[in-house]
Each structure stands twice: as structure tokens, then as C-alpha cells.
Amino acid sequence: MSAPTETTYLVWYCKRPRCGKACKIQPPGIEPECRCENPVPGLRPTRVTQMHAEKPRPLQALSDEEGRLRALARNNKRVLVTYEAQIAEAWTSTGRDGLKHVQFIVTTPDGRRHAIDPALPGLHIEAAPAATEESPR
Ligand SMILES: [Zn+2]
Structure with a gap:
């Protein structure tokens, strides 16, 4: 400290x-x-x-997960970012190209809502495996 x-x-x-x-x-x-x-x-x-007043910095034991993430960051690896969420709302809106595109609001397991624009380059949305949908929370 x-x-x-x-x-x-x-x-x-x-x-x-x-x-x-x-x-x-x-x-x-x-x-x-x-x-x-x-x-x-x-x-x-x-x-x-x-x-x-400097915030006391808690000593952090590096977990395997944190170590893994830091290794990715250090090596500037290409990464695939995925998370699971429940679709809460979906609608279509007219994009700049004049065509209608679907938009989503999803809820992550922590209850937070996120706006998802499937037109974002590189973004890929697919159905989660059925097993995880049925798993008890
Ligand atoms: Zn003045």
C-alpha cells in the first residue's frame, strides 16, 4: 500500500x-x-x-483465468469474443442502406441488458447450445 x-x-x-x-x-x-x-x-x-488518497491496491493472486487473459493481451492474439445472453427484445429498423435490419436487446445472466447491432462488422450471433439453456440457474 x-x-x-x-x-x-x-x-x-x-x-x-x-x-x-x-x-x-x-x-x-x-x-x-x-x-x-x-x-x-x-x-x-x-x-x-x-x-x-491513493486507493489501496489489494494484492492479487493471479488466477489461471486472469493469467490466460493477460497472455492473450501481451501477445496481441486474435481473439474470438463470445458471451451467452437471452434475447429480451428484437425489432427491425431501417439502416443506412435503406433496408430493414433486425436489432436485439439481450439480457446476460447477471441481469444486465445490452443492445446488439448484428450489422457490426465481424459480429456473429448464433443459438446457444440447448444444454446451457436448460441448465438450472
Ligand atoms: Zn473569470
Whole structure:
């Protein structure tokens, strides 16, 4: 686990009436709040120290599955991405080619819904093997 780090910024506040927001920040890293077209930065910057609480990173024992996936990523392998889902909704809509194409909303076993456009290049949809449909959840 790493200790929290802090960064000190120099902040110039805008002198325009009814603004007074930060308009210049050094070093870059925070978005200035001032939205004036011509900000008038004050002469002297204010020192602002920001703490960055680092998220404790849990020690991760690499599972076989995670190792396998990382090996794929390292080697830039060609991969086949598949997942099983239940078709929740289907309809047709007119595509750019002027023809009607079927669209799907599917539900994955975790209950999440995903919009699927079968016209996406390389996407292939097929019926899941019957055995998995009948398996108890
Ligand atoms: Zn301003």
C-alpha cells in the first residue's frame, strides 16, 4: 500500500466581477472553473495543496483465468469474443442502406441488458447450445 501523495498547485483567481473563480492553474491537472472569455488572473497565485488518497491496491493472486487473459493481451492474439445472453427484445429498423435490419436487446445472466447491432462488422450471433439453456440457474 502506498502513502497518500499531495500536489501543490499555484492557482490564479479571476478578478472579473461576479467570477472570482480559478482561471489559471499550474501545473496543469485541474480544470479551471472560470468560464470568462477574457479571464483577468490576479497578480499573485494562491498555493493550494491537494491530497490524493491513493486507493489501496489489494494484492492479487493471479488466477489461471486472469493469467490466460493477460497472455492473450501481451501477445496481441486474435481473439474470438463470445458471451451467452437471452434475447429480451428484437425489432427491425431501417439502416443506412435503406433496408430493414433486425436489432436485439439481450439480457446476460447477471441481469444486465445490452443492445446488439448484428450489422457490426465481424459480429456473429448464433443459438446457444440447448444444454446451457436448460441448465438450472
Ligand atoms: Zn473569470
